Amino acid sequence: MKIETYDGKEQKEIDCIGCAIESGNTNPMKGTIIKTKFFDVHQDFEVPIPGFIIVTSRRHFLSISDFTEEEQIEFITLISKIRKGMKDVLNIEEAYLFQNEDSRHHFHLWMFPRYDWMEKFGRKIESVRPILKYAKENLKTKENLILVEEAVLKMKKYM
Ligand SMILES: [Zn+2]
Secondary structure (H helix, E strand, O other): OEEEOOOOOOEEEOOOHHHHHHOOOOOOOOOEEEEOOOEEEEEOOOOOOOOOEEEEEOOOOOOHHHOOHHHHHHHHHHHHHHHHHHHHHHOOOOEEEEOOOOOOOOOEEEEEEOOHHHHHHOOOHHHHHHHHHHHHHHOOOHHHHHHHHHHHHHHHHHO
16 A cells, blocks of 8 residues: 655555564654664654654564563553653643554554644544544645654654
8 A cells, every 4th residue: 555654755655564664664764763672663654743653563463462571561661651751742731542453554553642723623533533634634834844853853852
């Protein structure tokens, strides 16, 4: 399937984003926040919402039930720290965490920030799809892409 990067500059044919990251097939990797022993943390590739963070496993599997014990331990410490960073350096008071196993891509957790401008789309899970659509269609602006990059840099520094 073809994906377009959040800055609109690159289109790629990708089967599994997680495996593409791991194989180095997603150049340039400017959205990267941190790579740990078992996970890769980055700005969502397709959606230009500042602080919309994706945690992808470095191995190919679909479910949290496939975690090794080492992955389990690293994961909870990692996502707690990311969420704390989202609050402390990006001022994100509320976030949605979401992981779906029926994805084309391997294991990834969404850490989706709530901003005031999203209120017009409602709340909870049903608001997310229209927000993503709105962001892809309207937020690939120079001003907003700067905010996305700044959020990446702040989180990078925090982590
Ligand atoms: Zn994969």
